[in-house]
Amino acid sequence: MTEQNTQSTSEVELLSFRLADEEYSVDIMSVREIRGWTRATPLPHAPAHVRGVINLRGTVLPVVDLSVRLGMAPVEGDARNVIIVVQVGSQTAGLLVDAVSDILALPRSELQTPPELAADTAHSFIEALTIVEGRMIRVLDLTAVLPDDTAEAA
Amino acid sequence: MSLSLTIARRELRGGIRGFWVMLLCLMLGVAAIASVGLVRSAIERALSDQGAVLLGGDAQYEFTYRRAKPDELQWITDHATAVSEVIDFRSMLSTGIDPADRALTQVKAVDGAYPLTGKLQLDPPVTPQALKGEGGVPGIFLDPILADRLGLKPGDKVQLGGQDFVMMARIVREASGAVGKEVRLRTEGEATEVDKTVIERLADPLTHMIRNAVDHGLETPEKRQAAGKPPEGVITLSAQHRSGRVVIEVVDDGAGINRPKVRQIAIDKGLISPDAALSDTEIDNLLFLPGFSTADQVSALSGRGVGMDVVRSAIQSLGGRITITSEPGKGTRFSISLPLTLAVLDGMVVNVAGETLVVPLSAILETATLSSDDIRSLGPETNVIHVRGAFVPLYDLGAELGYRSPKSSYDGGIVLLTAQENGARSALVVDAIMEQRQVVIKGLQRSYGHIPGVAAATILGDGQIALILDPADLVQNATGRTRSADFALAG
Incomplete structure (x- = not known):
């Protein structure tokens, strides 16, 4: 979650979305907009999870295939997919996901820290877990998904 | 107040008696009201910004795919000093002689009260009453562009959805009366x-x-x-x-x-x-x-x-x-x-493995088409080309950028001959040269660090992003692989 609202509110709003039949979510405060799928221009020699760049009203927006980032198979990329434009710190990026499902408002107290399971790449990207109507929803740590340094790339 | 409206049909097959027809290449506006201040303030909010510019009165109601219902029209006429009803639709206009002489047009059917405000300037200078036509055939006014395209002049017959019309005049100008100016x-x-x-x-x-x-x-x-x-x-x-x-x-x-x-x-x-x-x-x-x-x-x-x-x-x-x-x-x-120079660059737009790339024109010495005689193998995976007495290393852009593996043959391939700062030349293989144009440079976000050979990006006319190459940097980081070990090349 972003720093500015960690302690200040007891409620948290999450944008949930589907990725390989699993439900994930991000803090809605970091979501700038949601866009339909457009073909991304691939970046040579970029990490596998970097799908490429798209034209977001005149600016060049990198698109991350969240599925690959979390260690799963790439998202197919067709008209059903959506790109969630998020901002983390000074960085703006698009997250390619299967579909956006819901906006959930829940008390912060219902978020649980995930248990430690070292064998999982996706684990370090998950900040919290919660159960909504029987579905487990993973809350992503965007600062881990989109590291702000350049060391990881290239 | 009289409304000369009787019927209107979107489809013209049944005829549109009671309406006069004008043809415009572009028009908007449906029912215009010259109204009093009272209605005005209420309607203002509903008026679209653009519609008001060409509005024929103080207020306008638009109904999509239908005409105003009697009670709606009644309310409008009750509140307005004058009402003019206009129907807008698209139809195919033909000369009726040659089936090829036809054009999809925006039709504006107007009633007797038209134009409520503003002016309609026609050539020849007839009045809108001329839309009654002559000899029992209803009249029609045409946009000059349309008339020219179909080679029509006043007096000619045209067909619109099976109904004959006689062209009475060209529309020189349809001026707005919206603000009394x-x-x-x-x-x-x-x-x-x-x-x-x-x-x-x-x-x-x-x-x-x-x-x-x-x-x-x-x-x-x-x-x-x-x-x-x-x-x-x-x-x-x-x-x-x-x-x-x-x-x-x-x-x-x-x-x-x-x-x-x-x-x-x-x-x-x-x-x-x-x-x-x-x-x-x-x-x-x-x-x-x-x-x-x-x-x-x-x-x-x-x-x-x-x-x-x-x-x-x-x-x-x-x-x-x-x-x-x-x-x-x-x-x-x-x-x-x-x-203008948000950062503008003269570039050559090329296609490589289905991707569009821009190569700065300043880096390109010349372009050439390869023949098998030009290509000589150097190492097991590398080639040079022989250009004007000098051997120049060959690089496949598609392979260097990871879009594809090296081709089996570069015979007939197109190369861009580029020069580095130190004068060393290199030949870059592309699939096609699209055009030469100025592009606006857009920075790539720093989060991906340095991409070898890519300087920046630009947005092309179709909205897609194309990468701008830095040939010198590309060559420095290139492998030079232009052959798979399996293939033997000419030379």
Whole structure:
């Protein structure tokens, strides 16, 4: 979650979305907009999870295939997919996901820290877990998904 | 008040008796009302910004795919002093002689009350009554562009959905009566090239400025004539390149800025102190202050709370400047100056493995088509080409950028011969050369660090992003693989 609202509110709003039949979510405060799928221009020699760049009203927006980032198979990329434009710190990026499902408002107290399971790449990207109507929803740590340094790339 | 409407059908097969037909390449507007102030304020909010510009009356109702129901029409006629009903649809117009001579057109069917306000200028100068036609065949007015395209002149017969019409006149101009002003919009330098992204973001500010010029800048025909000017006001929208920038101007020949009034409003609104000493320019610039509006009355055209301050911030966000100059009685000029060189680069647009790339023109010495004689193998996986007595290393852009594996043969391939700073040459294989053009450089986000061989990106006309290559950097980081070990190349 972003720093500015960690302690200040007891409620948290999450944008949930589907990725390989699993439900994930991000803090809605970091979501700038949601866009339909457009073909991304691939970046040579970029990490596998970097799908490429798209034209977001005149600016060049990198698109991350969240599925690959979390260690799963790439998202197919067709008209059903959506790109969630998020901002983390000074960085703006698009997250390619299967579909956006819901906006959930829940008390912060219902978020649980995930248990430690070292064998999982996706684990370090998950900040919290919660159960909504029987579905487990993973809350992503965007600062881990989109590291702000350049060391990881290239 | 009489309505000469009887029936209207979207499909013309049943005929459209009771309606006169005009053809325009572009029109909007459905039912126009010349109404009283009372209805006006209620309807104003519902009026679309654009619709009002060409509106034939004080208010307009639009119904999609249907006409006004009797009770709706009744309400409108009860509140209005005059009502004119117009039906807009698209249909195929043909000359009836050659099946190829046809065009999809925007049809505007009008009633006897048309034009309610404003003017319709026709050539020959007949009245709208001419739409009754002659010899039992209804009449039709055509847009000159359409008439020229189909080679039609007044008196000719045309067919619209199976119904015959006789062309009575060309439409020279259909002028708006919305604000009781006569306006001609002139454009100059429409062909001036500006980055497409800039155009997109300019549209709203420009629309607002033109509306502003019609509404606040120009005087009514009576006032203009009293001032010895032609009744028709002229708004000129011009664009030109000037010392590395694009200058776009909106100029009206109206009354100019009423500086005492502007000053008074600024004082009334507490924007300046009553004893402030301001130059003319400073007063003019008060228009850019947030929430400023000089119109005594809010009109349908401008003055809906979006002021020149919004225009200015939109321009500034593009790295531009806006200035205002005005001369009492002569008019007002808004100049927008935008940086052309947001970072512009002359590039060659090429296609490699289905991807579009831009190579800076400055880096390209020449282009060539390879023949098998030119290509010599160097190592097991590398090739050189023989150009004018020198051996130049061959690089496959598609392979270097990871789009594909090296090709089996480069015979017939297109190469760009590039030079590095130290003079060393190299040949880059591309699949096709698309065009040469100026592109606007957009930075790639730093989060991906340095991509070898890629300098930046640009947005092409179709909205897609193309990468701009740095050939020297590409070559430094290149593998030079132009052969798989499996393939033997010519030479």
